Amino acid sequence: MNASRLSLLSLALVAVIAAALRFGWVGVSSYAWDEARISYDALSMARGGVFALAGQGSSVGVPFFPASVWVFTLPYRFSADPLVATWFVAAINVLTAVGVWALARKWGMWAALIAGLFFAVNPYAVFYGRSIWQPNLLAPLSLAWIACAYQAATLTDPRRRMLWIALTVFIGGIAVQIHFAGIALSVATVYAVLRFGWYRRATGALIPVLIGAAAAGAAALPYLYYLAFVAPDAVERAATVARGTSEIDLSAALNVIRMGLGWGWAYLGGGDGDSISRTVITAVLAGIVLIAGLISMARMLAPAVRRLINGILRRARITSRLSADVLLAELALVVIASSLLFFLRHTTPVLPHYQLVTLPALALIAGLSARLINQRLWRIGAAAVMGVLAALWISHAAVTLNTASTTRPVNSALSTILNESRDAAAGISPELPVLFFTHGDDPLINGEVAVFETLWWERPHRILNGDNLLVLPPYPATIMATLAPFQAWEELVAAGLAQDVTEFPRRQGAEPFVATRFDGVSDPRGFTMLDYAVAFADGTTLEGWRARRVGDRFRVSTLWRVTDTLPRTTIQQFNHLYRVDDNIDGQPFMGSDVALSVHTWRRRDLVIVMADFFEVPAGDYLLGVGHYTLPDLTRIPRVDGAGDRVLIEGVSAD
Numbered sequence: 001m002n003a004s005r006l007s008l009l010s011l012a013l014v015a016v017i018a019a020a021l022r023f024g025w026v027g028v029s030s031y032a033w034d035e036a037r038i039s040y041d042a043l044s045m046a047r048g049g050v051f052a053l054a055g056q057g058s059s060v061g062v063p064f065f066p067a068s069v070w071v072f073t074l075p076y077r078f079s080a081d082p083l084v085a086t087w088f089v090a091a092i093n094v095l096t097a098v099g100v101w102a103l104a105r106k107w108g109m110w111a112a113l114i115a116g117l118f119f120a121v122n123p124y125a126v127f128y129g130r131s132i133w134q135p136n137l138l139a140p141l142s143l144a145w146i147a148c149a150y151q152a153a154t155l156t157d158p159r160r161r162m163l164w165i166a167l168t169v170f171i172g173g174i175a176v177q178i179h180f181a182g183i184a185l186s187v188a189t190v191y192a193v194l195r196f197g198w199y200r201r202a203t204g205a206l207i208p209v210l211i212g213a214a215a216a217g218a219a220a221l222p223y224l225y226y227l228a229f230v231a232p233d234a235v236e237r238a239a240t241v242a243r244g245t246s247e248i249d250l251s252a253a254l255n256v257i258r259m260g261l262g263w264g265w266a267y268l269g270g271g272d273g274d275s276i277s278r279t280v281i282t283a284v285l286a287g288i289v290l291i292a293g294l295i296s297m298a299r300m301l302a303p304a305v306r307r308l309i310n311g312i313l314r315r316a317r318i319t320s321r322l323s324a325d326v327l328l329a330e331l332a333l334v335v336i337a338s339s340l341l342f343f344l345r346h347t348t349p350v351l352p353h354y355q356l357v358t359l360p361a362l363a364l365i366a367g368l369s370a371r372l373i374n375q376r377l378w379r380i381g382a383a384a385v386m387g388v389l390a391a392l393w394i395s396h397a398a399v400t401l402n403t404a405s406t407t408r409p410v411n412s413a414l415s416t417i418l419n420e421s422r423d424a425a426a427g428i429s430p431e432l433p434v435l436f437f438t439h440g441d442d443p444l445i446n447g448e449v450a451v452f453e454t455l456w457w458e459r460p461h462r463i464l465n466g467d468n469l470l471v472l473p474p475y476p477a478t479i480m481a482t483l484a485p486f487q488a489w490e491e492l493v494a495a496g497l498a499q500d501v502t503e504f505p506r507r508q509g510a511e512p513f514v515a516t517r518f519d520g521v522s523d524p525r526g527f528t529m530l531d532y533a534v535a536f537a538d539g540t541t542l543e544g545w546r547a548r549r550v551g552d553r554f555r556v557s558t559l560w561r562v563t564d565t566l567p568r569t570t571i572q573q574f575n576h577l578y579r580v581d582d583n584i585d586g587q588p589f590m591g592s593d594v595a596l597s598v599h600t601w602r603r604r605d606l607v608i609v610m611a612d613f614f615e616v617p618a619g620d621y622l623l624g625v626g627h628y629t630l631p632d633l634t635r636i637p638r639v640d641g642a643g644d645r646v647l648i649e650g651v652s653a654d
Helices: 003-023 033-046 067-078 082-107 109-121 123-127 134-154 158-178 180-195 206-230 233-242 251-261 280-313 324-342 352-371 376-406 418-427 447-455 487-494
Strands: 434-438 461-465 469-472 477-481 502-504 513-518 528-535 540-550 553-562 570-579 590-595 606-614 620-630 646-652
Touching: 003 082, 003 109, 003 376, 033 067, 033 082, 033 447, 067 082, 067 134, 067 158, 082 109, 082 123, 082 134, 082 324, 082 352, 082 418, 109 123, 109 352, 109 376, 123 352, 123 376, 134 158, 134 180, 134 324, 134 352, 158 180, 158 206, 180 324, 180 352, 251 280, 251 324, 251 352, 280 324, 280 352, 280 376, 324 352, 352 376, 418 447, 418 502, 434 447, 434 469, 447 461, 461 469, 469 487, 477 487, 487 540, 487 606, 528 646, 540 620, 540 646, 553 570, 570 606, 590 606
Parallel strands: 434 461, 434 477
Antiparallel strands: 469 606, 477 513, 502 513, 528 540, 540 553, 553 606, 570 590, 570 620, 620 646
């Protein structure tokens, strides 16, 4: 077999393996708050006409730049299905594996095969390349930067060189806008500008440098507007974090070592039940490949380093140029060094994904192992070691994904996967609108809310806080809850409305979603109706109540009807229990205030509000119920002028 055919075969092998590990096990990808929040913002921009000025919040006090949101509008323009956006990330990361192969091909076919395989099967590259998250774009950006900087530094055609210089600077500026950890590429860009003299007008490189910087700066303008006029307090929060206690340690270096060795990735896969992310044999094999690559790199760079030191000592200008293959090794080393140096001092923990920019560089170093000894037998041996390592890493990924597809891992990125929620969302009849009850109702805060907001983007639905509410609409609808042992569903069952229940299973170890059809007219059973309904000035009317014990809780449920347009403010319900001999104008025996989330209510809705009390002695009580606004604590009056609450007698806690 000739060399070109063997080279194409090695490329095909890398591409197929990379694609299988990123596109395989469809839907067994993390899809929780981080992924859903980016999707929500991207859908709002791509299909809702809302231009993103900022991304989601970060650990440093300010939100991320909106660039990552803009990137994800691309797949969401084609489809509102998060699976398509997941495949978008997978495709970019498969292309990154191919790109690593193409760059390393400059060192020979065996180096390309080893480097490409290393990135294709490295557990960190695999699991960070399977889901919607802005850090998952860092490795592709890093490879793009290395490739552009390499072209810019080696091409002699002035016009083509100017293009690659501009792209290098632009990527260095936009990477930090995708994720703050991308600042490592910004540092590397500064190095490149100084190292290759792009700042000098005489080289003809200053103009493309300015163009690239201007393009990246223009992308940051909406974010700067956001900080200046929408959320100026965010800057002070970031300053507070920056003024915090700082540490100087090797956390970033340890992250890079773990990534290179494929060590300790349980949080990405098996979670607490992991048994393979700390396999010694794979760490040893990866270490052999990387150490051989580092020695090879040191030998390549040593002459250049000696010339640099001699030039500095003699105060002479360094004029000799590095060969193209040595320059590629230098750029890979620069990316790793930039990430390590920037995170040497830090005020917040250095999380593993901050070093994702180093993954392509690590793969290139692995590829250099083929050049340590200039003998065919050595190259074949290095490739064989990489082949064994690849087989083991592939098996580890396959076992992890197979297990995660049927059993929910604890404390893992795969604890919440796209398949579970997507299958449940798709299983609901498209003929009816959906009312989904879960923990919370704000997609900007609550994970499952964001998940289902994105999954039902194109169908009528409402997502409501089922911790203390059950809303029954005046039209036929599907009532769905995140699980059966949940307050809203418990109330639905008690009201006799949970008929012909459908379960949508989650994986082993998790309760299923539950759903039923509501006809829009049936009244909830078990309520004691008031002699006359009492209307309040906020557009709600109290019609009845029910008291019962639910486990260790004493629950009082009140039945309300929305009779008018609700105010756009925050309203809570107070529920006060008085003993028979208590002063009803004094301090209640017990109280339970409930957030009403009236922004999720609609006119003519029936709303059951649940108030749970704990350790309530048996006996009869008087219940005082009413509404008040936040933050001013102003009670909402009754329409009939008889005060601001309803007093209900005969509430039994027996």
